[in-house]
Amino acid sequence: MAEASSDFAGTTPVREQHRFDEARLAQWMAAHIPGFAGPMHVEQFKGGQSNPTYRLRTPGADYVLRRKPPGALLKGAHAVEREARVMAELGAVGYPVPRVHALCTDEGVIGSWFYVMDMVEGRIFWDASFSTLPRDERPAMLDAMNAALAALHRIDPAAVGLADYGRPGGYVARQLARWSQQYLDDELAGRHPAMDRLVDWLREHLPASGETAITHGDFRVDNMIFHPTEPRVLAVLDWELSTLGDPLADFAYHAMMYRMPPDILGGIAGVDLQAAGLPDEAAYVAAYCRRTGRDGIPDLDYYISFNMFRFAAILHGIKGRVARGTAASADGEVMGERFARVATIAWEQASRVHR
Structure with a gap:
């Protein structure tokens, strides 16, 4: 899971707890990646809470x-x-992702499983308002994200060899059970009253099981690399939470940016959208619906509440990894501290839903 903050941009020397035998890796690269030739210099990206990168x-x-x-x-x-x-x-059917060269499941190489992919050069943005761009360029950038997610949801999993990538139907119920259990089981990270109430409310108001599509699970602006000059997504990153799931839940996680503050997930809640040149939530939802052939998303508020809960659960997990000393990022403690705030925002959102 990536972090929506420019503080996580760029690289740093490899952190002590994530070092490995670089010569051994170079030998593996030479044997498994055509065209590889050293010398090789290794740096660690500042981000990467879950999987060191x-x-x-x-x-x-x-x-x-x-x-x-x-x-x-x-x-x-x-x-x-x-x-x-x-x-x-x-990538084989032209969806914008980095080219994957090889996967290694031999822990003897660097101490854990890993894969190697291309480094895609382009622009990374840390807030969905695209505030660093001229006003007239922002709408097209936001629309490029919308188009990329809609394109993902239109791909037939069976047609790309992913029919077994998850279970069809019941996605939200399974996700709710998974993240609730992880939250309840991680005693080192502690509990929060708002989170406890959310677990109960989401279970009580679960919508009917929806359709199935390939879902990204963490689709937001800082998990994309944009073309250096054009309003186009070159690569969607961080697929750790991907599965076969409910595309409406996946879209709601992305649309959650409209209800999150700028310092959390690069949200645009509180931004003067008209002054910023950005479409409002209704227009953004309508664009996605047009691209996917829908009349609307009746349970959008529930799906957004659910995704806020899920994000709070992810932060809770980071907090637990900090307590156990296994957090991938040096800034894991900061992310963990956001858990209580996001849990509170999520419960406030759920409390406003009228069903």
Whole structure:
């Protein structure tokens, strides 16, 4: 999971707890990646709360390596093999993802499973208002995100070899059960009254099971690389939470930016949208519906409340990893502290829903 803050931009020397035998990695790269040639210089991206991520610089090309973190891991978490698979399959049909070169499941190389992909050069933005761009360029950038997510949801999983990438139907119920259990089980991270109320409310108001599509799970502005000059998404990153799921829940997570403050997920709540040159939430939802052939999203408020809960649960997990000493990012403590705030925002959102 990436962090929506420019504080996480760029690279840093590899952190002590994430170091590995770089010579051993170079040997593996030479054996498994055509065209690889050293010398290789390794840096660590500042972001990457869940899976430590590295930039591998060589004279001929730059690569990105993502690995499972060292230490005790929760069951099913940090599935880099799933990230590698979904990007390889989507890339084969032209969806904008980095090219995946190889997956390594031999822990003897760097101490955990990892995969290597291309380094995609382009623009990364840390807030969905695109405030660093001229006003007249912003709407097209926002629309490019909308188009990229709609395109993902229109892909037939079976047609791209992903029919078994998850279970059809019941996505929200399964996600609610998963994240609720992780929240309740992680005693080191503590409990919060708003989060406890959310668990009960979401269970009581669960909508009927919807359709099934390939879902990203963390689709937001800082998980995309945009073309250097055009309003176009070159690469969608961070597929750790991807699965077969409910596309409306996936879209609601993305649209949640309209109800989150700028310092959380790069949200645009409180931004004067007209002055910023941006469409309002209703127009953004309508654009997605046009692209996916829908008349509307009746349960949007529930889906947004659910996604706020899920994001709070993710922050709660980061807080727990900090307590256990396995947080991938040096800024994990800051992210963990946001848990209580997001849980409160999520409960306030749920409290406004009239069903």
